[in-house]
Amino acid sequence: MNTLQAGAQAPQFTLENQDGESISLSTLLESKQVLVYFYPKALTPGCTVQAEQLRDHKEQLAQYNTVAVGISPDPVKKLKNFETKKELNFDLLSDEDHAIADAFGVWGLKKFMGKEYDGIHRISFLIGQDGTVKHVFNKFKTKEHHQVVIDYLAAH
Numbered sequence: 782m783n784t785l786q787a788g789a790q791a792p793q794f795t796l797e798n799q800d801g802e803s804i805s806l807s808t809l810l811e812s813k814q815v816l817v818y819f820y821p822k823a824l825t826p827g828c829t830v831q832a833e834q835l836r837d838h839k840e841q842l843a844q845y846n847t848v849a850v851g852i853s854p855d856p857v858k859k860l861k862n863f864e865t866k867k868e869l870n871f872d873l874l875s876d877e878d879h880a881i882a883d884a885f886g887v888w889g890l891k892k893f894m895g896k897e898y899d900g901i902h903r904i905s906f907l908i909g910q911d912g913t914v915k916h917v918f919n920k921f922k923t924k925e926h927h928q929v930v931i932d933y934l935a936a937h
Contacts, residue, residue, distance in 0.1 A: 782889030784904060787916055791817070791908045792884035796852065796874035799860035804872050809848060810910050816842065816849045816930060818905035818918075819887045823855045823863035823873070827903075827923040834927040836869050841927075845934035847907070852876050854901060905930065 785791070795805040809815045818835070820828045835842070835849045842849060851873045855863070860873040874881075882888035882901050891900045905918040905926065915937075921929045 782886055782902070784886035784902075784917065784919070785906065785914050787914050789914045791906065791912055791914050792881065793912075794881045794884070796876055796881060797857050798872040798874055799857060799864045801857055804850070804874055806908070807912075809850065810908065810912060813846050813848045814910055814915070815908045816847055816905055817885070817908060818849060818851050818903075818926070819882055819885065819901050820851055820853050820903055821901045823853055823859050824866065828853070829863075829867060831903075831923040831926050832863070832869055832873075833867055834924065835871065836867070838927045838931065839870055841931050842934070845931075847930075847934060850874060852881060854879050854882070907933070 793806055795803050798804045820831060822828055832851060849871050854877055855875060856877055857875045860875055864873060876882055879888045885906065887902045887904045889902060891898055906914050907916040909915045916933055918929055
C-alpha cells in the first residue's frame with residue numbers, strides 16, 4: 782500500500798453517489814476544498830459514527846470552505862440505504878472495484894480478529910482547490926475524526 786502524501790496531486794475521479802449521479806472531484810474543487818474520506822463499509826458501527834459526526838458538523842466544515850465526500854466499495858443501493866437511515870447530508874460515492882481507493886493508496890491488507898483480507902483503510906485526504914493533497918488524516922478514532930479535521934482547518 783502506497784498512500785498518497787501531502788503535496789501529491791490527487792487522482793481525478795468520477796463516481797456514482799447514493800442517488801446514481803456522477804460526482805467528479807474536479808467539479809467539487811471548483812468552489813471548495815474537499816475532504817475525501819475513505820471508509821470500509823456502510824452501516825457498520827465505526828463507519829456510522831464517523832458519517833454521523835460529519836453530518837452533524839457539516840456547517841463547521843463549510844466555514845472553512847470544505848465539503849466532505851465519503852468513498853467506500855459499497856454499491857449505490859447500499860449507500861442510498863445508509864444515507865436514508867442515518868439522514869446523511871453529503872455525497873457517498875461507490876467505488877465497487879476499489880480503483881479510486883487503489884489510486885489514493887488506501888486499499889490493502891488488513892487484519893481483523895486473526896483474519897487477513899484486502900480492504901479499505903480508514904484514511905482521509907484534504908484536497909485543496911488546486912487539486913493537491915493538503916493533509917492526510919490517518920491517525921484518529923472514528924468518533925473524533927470530524928474534530929481532528931476541524932482542528933486542522935482552524936489552525937491552517
